Amino acid sequence: MYRQILDPIADSLLLSALCAVVPLIVLFVLLGAFRVKAYWSALAAVASAVLLAIVGWQMPAVQAFSGVAEGAFYGLFPILWILINALFVYRLTEITGWFAVLRRTFNSVSDDQRIQAILIAFCFGALIEALAGFGTPVAISVVMLIAAGLKPIKAATVALVANTAPVAFGSLAVPITTLAGVTGLPVDELGAMAGRQTPVLAVFVPLILVLLVDGKRGVRQTWPAAIVAGLAFGISQFVWAQWVSVETTDIAAGAVTLVALLGFLRIWRPRTLVTAATKEAESGKGSDAGEADEENPELDADAGEADRHRARTGEGSAWLAFAPYLIIIVLFAIAQFGPVKQWLAVNGTHAFAWPGLDVYPATGDKPVGLTTFKLDHIKAAGTILLLSGLLTMACYKIRPGRALRAYGGNLVKLRWTMVTVMLVLALSYTMNLSGMTATLGEALAATGPAFAFLSPILGWIGVALTGSDTSSNSLFGNTQVAAAQKLGLDPVLLAAANSSGGVLGKMISIQNLSVAAAAIGQPGSESQIFRKVIGWSLGLIVVFAFFVYLQSTPVLGWMTKAL
Structure with a gap:
């Protein structure tokens, strides 16, 4: 068992607090002042937090690294699970040209x-x-x-x-x-x-x-x-x-x-x-807004003529352009409806003790909450967003193979973001558990x-x-x-x-x-x-x-x- 200590550094709360803020200083100074990439900044912050947790706060090394693992997993699920599927929905609108219709619709309200x-x-x-x-x-x-x-x-x-x-x-x-x-x-x-x-x-x-x-x-x-x-x-x-x-x-x-x-x-x-055009003109770069772009990078290799036409002209139904976002709102609203919410609360989540953690607060006889991991599988926002993506596929008549390639491409683009988020949550959990x-x-x-x-x-x-x-x-x-x-x-x-x-x-x-x-x-x-x-x-x-x-x-x- 590990019981947290509030003043481990020279029995001084002030000195301990100054040491506790070191990982945050490392993170933000590297990121803001030295312009180090986010994942390297986060990795350095995690390393400093683990060292302080073990040496300064006297946390057993096994528990410290178990906390790192729990935080990284929480970064993956549910945080990245939300991001990956939210951007998947967006990518479906992009490869089909409906994103260009959305752009035109916004301009019709006010450009x-x-x-x-x-x-x-x-x-x-x-x-x-x-x-x-x-x-x-x-x-x-x-x-x-x-x-x-x-x-x-x-x-x-x-x-x-x-x-x-x-x-x-x-x-x-x-x-x-x-x-x-x-x-x-x-x-x-x-x-x-x-x-x-x-x-x-x-x-x-x-x-x-x-x-x-x-x-x-x-x-x-x-x-x-x-x-x-x-x-x-x-x-x-x-x-x-x-x-x-x-x-x-x-x-x-x-x-x-x-x-x-x-x-x-x-x-x-x-x-x-x-508008975008006036901003370009003010910067002296000119504007090509509205010009045709046969090789629109938003489209994928499977784009058909209808997709290319939408991407070039922005012509199409505004309701269909907004459909993915309306689907998201409706599904989240349904998930919060009384009987559905109750069912999800019982069947859509699973809590378990995270292995290797036995941490108690400085005072009290109950373990800290982070020793129990709550896995929201069905009720997670990311799962609802994934379902929104599947319904968007049906709405836009996108073949499964094409959607799967879009999903895989998203994962490749997000690889360093995923590393960063997992490291940041690992930092958070290490500081909290220690x-x-x-x-x-x-x-x-x-x-x-x-x-x-x-x-x-x-x-x-x-x-x-x-x-x-x-x-x-x-x-x-x-x-x-x-x-x-x-x-x-x-x-x-x-x-x-x-x-x-x-x-x-x-x-x-x-x-x-x-x-x-x-x-x-x-x-x-x-x-x-x-x-x-x-x-x-x-x-x-x-x-x-x-x-x-x-x-x-x-x-x-x-x-x-x-x-």
Whole structure:
């Protein structure tokens, strides 16, 4: 048996916390400052974490390496299982030319790239996050933004920044329900409190998106649409979380925002349009948009004349172009329907003790949760996405052999992304099982009244490390409550702040960066994307932390009261 130690370095919590953060420093410095490829950066971080776990935290070597193996497997299933099948669905639209029809359809709504960024990444991405999560909205939004004409790196940046406000209530509010299960606090109170925090972020995210796409000109010319989208999402999220349903908050917010923005665009248009063609002209490169391309690289060797015609002209049914994504939404909705959800909960998952692990927390007589592996085989989001792919095959009349070659080609393209994600999750599991993450949490909780400011930052660290708001809440939920009770603060406020602050760590998590890099077809570009988003992540979390601190004081304390 291994019992975690909170202060193994010279019996000092501070020194232990400084050592515990070393693997994270190794990871992000190599990735951001030295531009080392993501998988090498992750490998170096894993090596440093294992060394610290064995030498510093006195974890048995066998258990340390078993934790590495468990994390790597979790990276493969369910995380990569989701990504692989989400991109498989996209690839089916690509090889048949329907992706070009999708591009034309977006242009028919508005061919202004700034508006499309809000519609796709913010509105549609929120709906996907509401149902699937785990990187799926980033993977899908990125390819749709590229279809709208954005450059790959910019598309990845926009999708990552947009995937913030809906995360706390993503996957039918699994982060909030998990937080309630860990802390014992009422789920409705936690959801309501998060609903008084994340809407503040939502109001500003669309403005940031148009700034990313077109700089100050974008904000100056499209701020009315950005404000409509931000307010519609924020107000809907607030109202739904307070008085209707925590689980369906993002579904309502995403749908209301989409309808509100589409309605607003019927009576308002930007003074000037910024399209792919104008962007090319401004850069002095010219544009070949709309020209025929007989050797379209999106097509495969089996493409027929109809496929080539669609790829060249973008002609075809808009409903068929959207069909794969409508199928995804319908299947996820069915999976959450009462009887189906209950059946999947019983038959769609299998839990077992991970071999070689016998780990207990510093205090308590129950093993840490990660010693039990929960394998969601049938109910996994990736399985539902695979079924969506099979239905897309039937819808587009794609032969099995052709689809299988597309699937295999995806695996080849994703090989380094798969290595990266597995290593990052191995790092996360090593730090969590050894007790390094718990040491960080305890050190921050020992800062006294300043902890109200650090509370969302703790959630941000958890998501940056694990790539999951749910995992961050599992790690730090109890730490937040214990610190709040010790300091005389509202435990619901700080627990919710863990989840709300965590959403801002999503854009810099290596897992999500790897998903974005794979989606744009540029594995290895994680460091480039990271440098584009790190400033936004750091700036927003500092402002948000100050906001939560004010909520713990009389200045904004009125916002925490039950309505």
